Amino acid sequence: MEKRVLLTSVFKPCGVDDLFGRKENIPELSHNQLTHYQGIFSFRERYPSLNLHVIGANIDTPVTVLDWPTIERFVEEIRKGYEYIGISFIQPNFLKMKRMVEIIKEVSPESKIIIGGFGTMIDDIERIVDVDYVCRGEGIRFMRRLLGKPAKFTFKHPPVFMSVLEVMGIPIHFIGETLRKLGLSMERGHLVSMISTGVGCYEKCDFCSTGQFFEGGYIPFVNTGREIFEIMERQEKGFGVKRFAFVGDENFFKEEDKVKELHSLIVEREKDYEISLSFSSANNLVKYDPQFLAELGLGIVWIGIESKFRLYPKNINVNLPSLVKELESFGIKTVLSSIICLEEHNKENVWEDINWHLSMKPTFSQFAHLSIAQGTLLWRKMLKENRILHSIPLEDRHGFKQIWFKHPHFTPYESEILQREAYLKDYYELGPTLVRAIEVEYRAYPNLFSSKSQILKRRAEKIKKRMKIYKPILWASEKLVPKREMAERIRILRKEIERDFGKMNPIDYLIGTSLFLLGKKKEIQIKFYGDVIQPKTTETFYNK
Structure with a gap:
């Protein structure tokens, strides 16, 4: 009988200060690392744990992939009695992984526990948590060896x-x-x-x-x-x-x-x-x-x-x-x-x-x-030089809050202020990323349109069609950005687009007004309730 495997991410909530994580640990690429300081203009996205799905689709045994469960949902799942339970984590999520291991020991003690992901680069991880296996590096081959599957396999890419x-x-x-x-x-x-x-x-x-x-x-x-x-x-x-x-x-x-x-x-x-x-x-x-x-x-x-x-x-x-x-x-x-x-x-x-x-x-x-x-070369160098600030916990060790080493010119607090100022300067001087993306397409349109390449001509045609919605987006953006100088730059861009692709008509203004109201509603929501969007819990089956 095939052994059953559960592969899971760490549990939510994410992006909040609690016993297991910090508000800066946001499982979204754009909002965490790129557009966080742009307020309502920040791109909000939902990401599944691609690594777990890729492993699950390629180990030729019944696999359940659980993305972003609550603690309660995780407990419900492990009660089903899996032979192997794998947890993927990064270093700032160490405490979440550790708590999940403790729960498995209590609820499903017969299950073999595997941990994987960049978090396994933590020094002496095998001594810190009581698990059966530590997967460092590529996970498909590790799991196939563990399950006694042939080393050779045909890679299957899952729809994620x-x-x-x-x-x-x-x-x-x-x-x-x-x-x-x-x-x-x-x-x-x-x-x-x-x-x-x-x-x-x-x-x-x-x-x-x-x-x-x-x-x-x-x-x-x-x-x-x-x-x-x-x-x-x-x-x-x-x-x-x-x-x-x-x-x-x-x-x-x-x-x-x-x-x-x-x-x-x-x-x-x-x-x-x-x-x-x-x-x-x-x-x-x-x-x-x-x-x-x-x-x-x-x-x-x-x-x-x-x-x-x-x-x-x-x-x-x-x-x-x-x-x-x-x-x-x-x-x-x-x-x-x-x-x-x-x-x-x-x-x-x-x-x-x-x-x-x-x-x-x-x-x-x-x-x-x-x-x-x-686990990096730089970590080993800093450790040898006694420059690591061990008082800063793993939950706060990521690239988007403050440094955790002795720097000759910056304290951790000063580094936090510096990063915030850099992102705000980017936002105020270059404008919202949404507007920048529209401008890149607009400036590229003549070049693509005049190209002899049919693919690029079709790309130009798509840009031309998108200009119809871009105009009301820009009109609403002018009224939603926090500084007058930003609004003026957006207005100039919109006028250029209107010159080349036609002026806004009453329907465009109606759409723009609707977008403005949606933006204002979002501003109020963020002001009173914050901007946290929890990832969706999903369950996916492979090789059933």
Whole structure:
């Protein structure tokens, strides 16, 4: 009889201060790391635990994946008597994992307990918690060995979707699903299919958990562009999804043959796919012509620029401002990620880095603290130098509150203020990310429209259609942003769009007024009730 496996995330609530977590630990990429300080303009999203689904789909045994349970729901599930229970966690969620282990010991003592994820890089984790197995690195092969399954297997990618819930108070997910149910739209634009082409990273940045968790390398799940294309095509046919996020693979564009094969199939089959998020180091991205990347469907690319004062190999000899400008000329939006409170930073030159970052006018910005995560090269260095502030608990050790090491120029509190000021400067000077995204598309339209590439011409046509809703969005945004200077910049952009795509009509103003009221309602809600949105609890079965 096959042994049954439960794979689970840690429990909710998330994003609140309690015995097990902190309000800064938000399980949303944008609201946690990119747009948090933009108020109602912050993108709110729902993320499943992709890693658990990928493992569950590929270990050839009955698996239940439980995403974001409450404690009560977790207890209910483990009473079913699983042979193996696996918990995935990151270091700030250590106390949640520990509590879940204690509950398993009480409620289902016969179950074997496995812990996995970046949290397993904590020093002496085997001594701290009483578990049966610790999975470090890639989980599919670990679980197959544990269950006595053959080492060779055919990778199966599960259908896993990230959903855009809302922005500016607009219930995007609800509207998208309602239109689909009414038969008014078969394309689910609010959903993004999450695809894991592999895990790890070839770069060996000293601060990064990813490369070192996977032993400083990259482990592919698929080896060809054709395999990736077939996954995308299955998701389109089965679920009406044309937007994809390549996650887990920190340097998708390094393998040129794979990328070029994917490009040729997309162009040949005339697929209007959008890669809504992919990660790449700058030195790999510059190998490609921006038109090629636009034809591939690249919509947003995440680039770690880190700092002018510490040049990582991935950024040497790369003209980053030029790269960003060239990408945006084809409608490709950028996430630029900088590190603040590097050892080279002081109270003056850190602002030189921040202003350099802002001068490139990215669509999204991340200003992460230098994070000394356990298990990294940097952790070992800082530990040896006796610079770790052990009084700061694991729950507070993440890149979006304060540093937890002795810095020559910043206290932890000063680092917290610095980060807040950097994000607010980004928001006030560059405007809401939603508006920036609209501007990138508008500026790229003439270039795409005049292209000889049919895919890019169709991309231009889509932008033209979206301008109809962009105009009332901008009109409402003018009245919702907190500063007059921001409103004026948005007004100028809207007037330019009206000049090229037609003036707003009475219906547009009616829509704009509705959007304004939704935004105001959201402002009031945040003021009195906060902005926490708990992730949805879901249960998914594999190999049943």
